[in-house]
Amino acid sequence: ADEARIAFDNLADRTSDLINPTVRLGVTGLSRAGKTVFISALVHNLLHGGRLPLFSPAAGDRIARTYLEEQPDDAVPRFQYEDHIARLLDERDWPNSTRAISELRLTIEYESASGWSRLFSRGKLSIDIVDYPGEWLLDLPLIDKSFATFSAESIERARLPGRRQIAGEFLAALDAVDPAAPMDEPTAQRLSRAFSAYLTAARSDNTALSTLPPGRFLMPGDLEGSPALTFAPIPAAKDGSYPKSSLGAVLERRYEAYKTVVVKPFFRDHFARLDRQILLVDALQAINAGPEAVRDLEIALADILRCFRPGRSSWLSSLLSRRIDRILVAATKADHLHRESHRRLEAVVRRLVDGAVKRADFSGAETQVIAMAAIRATREARIEDRGEDLPVIVGVPQAGERIGEETFDGRRETAIFPGDLPKDPGVLFTDADGKAERADPIRFVRFRPPRLERTDEGLTLSLPHIRLDRALEFLVGDRLK
Ligand code: GDP
Secondary structure: OHHHHHHHHHHHHHHHHHHOOEEEEEEEEOOOOOHHHHHHHHHHHHHOOOOOOOOHHHHOOOEEEEEEEOOOOOOOOEOOHHHHHHHHHHOOOOOOOOOOOEEEEEEEEEOOOOHHHHOOOOEEEEEEEEEOOHHHHHHHHHHHOOHHHHHHHHHHHHOOHHHHOOOHHHHHHHHOOOOOOEOOHHHHHHHHHHHHHHHHHHOOOOOOOOOOOOHHHOOOHHHOOOHHHOOOOOOOOOOOOOOOOEHHHHHHHHHHHHHHHHHHHHHHHOHHHOOEEEEEEOHHHHHHHOHHHHHHHHHHHHHHHHHHOOOOOOHHHHHOOOOOOEEEEEEOOHHHOOHHHHHHHHHHHHHHHHHHHHHOOOOOOEEEEEEOEOOOOOEEEEEEEOOEEEEEEEEOEOOOOEEOOEEOOOOOOEEEOOOOOOOOHHHHOOOOOOOOOOOOOOOOOOEOOOOOOEOOOOOEOOOOOEOHHHHHHHHHHHHHO
16 A cells, blocks of 8 residues: 555656656754754745855856745645744744644746757746654664564663663653553553653753654654554563553554554655755764764764665665655754864764765765755854964854853854864764763854844845855756756
């Protein structure tokens, strides 16, 4: 049934593609990586003639018209572009982050680059931007995993030294239940809540441990509270299977339901239809949290990238009749560093995804890594400090942000020396024995979004960015020739 459904979707997509050329662009990344900000900035720059010198149709002055259109999928929430932009520009505050899947169609009418086709007609390309949490991709391995294996792995991980403490409540709740006892809803809910609280705590700012499945426990979307999301791993049954109607048996059934009604439909209806993909990575947060967090991020990114190139015989590859042929891995928030460190940030992210790209069969997919800021909240400057010439960034730190003793009030522009990323990215990574040097932390504060600049003629410029145009060029430039 999955195959038939997919074949139908693909046929429908292809047919409409003939009439109206379309590229389906997936935007993903772990929570707070910058998906919402990226999409808002990209659309705003295209709609308002932003400065995009590295995006060839804009550089060649070939864009005739850009506008938002009705999206093709009626059952997917629309990306709330207008709300996000209002918050960014009117309140100078960051928009609400991605919690579930959403979609937006942006259409570009352009003049062809070659004089010959220009004679005939204007080209038109619709970009269907599909925004979804990277956490959801981490569920793919569950498809082939039994409840017993999932439970054993999850409980084992919760007991690891680095996690035991934050998992304390969940482990205690587990100790207090008997999987063979009759099913009891409050007990199931208590276990599930404790498990989900532990997964969430592992992802918090100061722990920054990687994300573990089930992805919807972190990003539930609209299924919060449903039975398919109210389960937890529990110890194996003594003799292979749980007694009928026992707590264990019901949790196992819900785990299977989670795969059938949550995981599979997402891959089949949305993921399998993507043509291009950008994966946003907040490496700075992990670097600041230390080598364990960097290692965890590396593992999570490898799991995510595996979805883009699944092994030939897997469930997912049987669904994919078209394949994502360009993948951009973008280190976000590069505006927190001085330009001199951007190359180093790129090197770190390249190193983060290198293993995964090498292991998976990425033939046929072009992969690129860049350092980017979808919205540049800072500008660069140099200051003299005790005879030393320091590269600094200048911006308005958000109210409540702190560096050392100083707490900011959200109003004053401040110059900050962010520190340097190490020349050799290797020092940020753990070696075979799990050891690493701890690099100096980056001085990292959240800045408020920038004010729009006005030119002398009173024109409002679009949102400033760093290399957003390069990202666009790689993702869709070839489709606008
Ligand atoms: P999502 O969960 O992936 O949708 O993440 P968001 O797009 O909501 O971004 C999370 C937070 O990261 C935002 O609220 C901003 O504080 C910050 N952020 C994201 N992108 C940028 C950027 O380009 N520059 C700066 N300075 N901050 C950013």
